[in-house]
Amino acid sequence: MFLSNKLSNLKAHLFKQILISLRLNPIHQNIRIQIREQMDFAAILYQKGLYKLSLKILDKAKMLALKNEEKYSAFDIVEFEKLIESQYITRSLTNRAQELIKEADFLRTQNDLASKLSNLSLLLYERLIKTGYAKSDQEFREITKFFYEKMPTMEVEKLGFREKLWYYKAHVWYSFLVQDFLSSFKYASKWVTMFDEKPEMILIHPVFYLKGNNFLMESLALIKYPEKFKITLRNMLGKINSLEFSKNENLAGLSFLYYYFIGHTEFLQGNFEGELAILPEVTKGIEDFRNQIDPHHIMMFYYKIACLYFGSGDNENCIVYLNKIISDKHLKMREDLLCFTRILNVVAHYEAGFDYHLENHLRETYKYLIKMDDLHEVQKAMMRFVRSLGDIYPHELKAAFVKLHKELKQYEEDPYERRAFLYLDILSWLESKIENRSIGEIIREKAKVINRKERNSIPV
Secondary structure: OHHHHHHHHHHHHHHHHHHHHHHHOHHHOOHHHHHHHHHHHHHHHHHOOOHHHHHHHHHHHHHHHHHOOOHHHHHHHHHHHHHHHHHOOOOOHHHHHHHHHHHHHHHHHHHHHHHHHHHHHHHHHHHHHHHOOOOOHHHHHHHHHHHHHHOOOOOHHHOOHHHHHHHHHHHHHHHHHOOOHHHHHHHHHHHHHHHHHOOHHHHHOHHHHHHHHHHHHHHHHHOOOHHHHHHHHHHHHHHHOOOOOOOOHHHHHHHHHHHHHHOOOHHHHOOHHHHHHOHHHHHHHHHHOOOOOOHHHHHHHHHHHHHHHHHOOOHHHHHHHHHHHHOOOOOOOOHHHHHHHHHHHHHHHHHHOOHHHHHHHHHHHHHHHHHOOOOOHHHHHHHHHHHHHHHOOHHHHHHHHHHHHHHHHOOOOOOOOOHHHHHOOHHHHHHHHHHOOOHHHHHHHHHHHHHHHHHHOOOO
């Protein structure tokens, strides 16, 4: 027992020394660390009774904090200044007291607003990650009511950088939840533009810069603007690869995630072979950054890889990656994505000719969708179709595909049914069966039409 406790203490001491060493390394220095360091110096001087020197350092640290929108630190500094002034009067008591009170009130108000906006943003993002898009009018009303009740009253034009950042984030998550993708594009654009206009903030908030670009590209993918998507990706990569951009393991993991998961347009253009060519890089990156990428995003990678294999006609490998998701019993992943994983699994088994397992997969998928309360018209039609395949003669198959395509096409613009087509381009699959062409060829033709439209109507 004694040796065990001693070893534990030694490990804790070694860990502390390593952290101290890393903190002192210039490569890990940033504005927040610099401000805290100045506050520590001021505290030491205060304890030695060197009040004027302490106040001088605090004043410089406060200016640095305010310049870089570090208002929580600025508030702590003002409170420290008030403590010193209450013990050692350095200037006219009345003027100095009023000055510090005014600063404290302003910073408290700003920090309270930032806290409310960040709370709202976090709650919306949690719901998006857990359940995905709104599935009904009731869910739409619930989300909208929650959003506007929790959104604090403010004048957006008068907000600082940090408060605007949280304000735009909250609107991006809300827009995604209610499937208003033009709105998500609008607010993600504002998010990224803030950094473009104040590039010094990228150094302070590199994670938020990357996330803003990620959601801007996701919005562009959903509203189908591939050319603008490419421009956004190119701008982001230029910034990431610049000498000024921070370099650390966390940012390397995020850069990999956003570049490979969102940043490849071949998937949008139907070039599945091009995407599969870089798959070894992707799988290696997933392993290299497994500690930096959460399990949710790893499983989303697996779903995208499964879709790539499905699109290229390699249904067996598609099933392999879908099984990685389905077999994970501890998975915390968006419920709607889990549902479509199982639907794609059924379709892939049919395409692969694994008929002997099809009935079991149908039964399990049906039960799962009922349990998740996610059995909508598109899912019902798909399940009915696959179940009826055993009764359809080969010469009747094309007519059956045409009938299903006509049935599903009517839901393409439905605000709640259309999400099915965001996860799985089932219409292009059906068109490929009807026209006896590859899915990639069908999607490439659609992409050409989309590109022509984009050039004539760039969103603003």
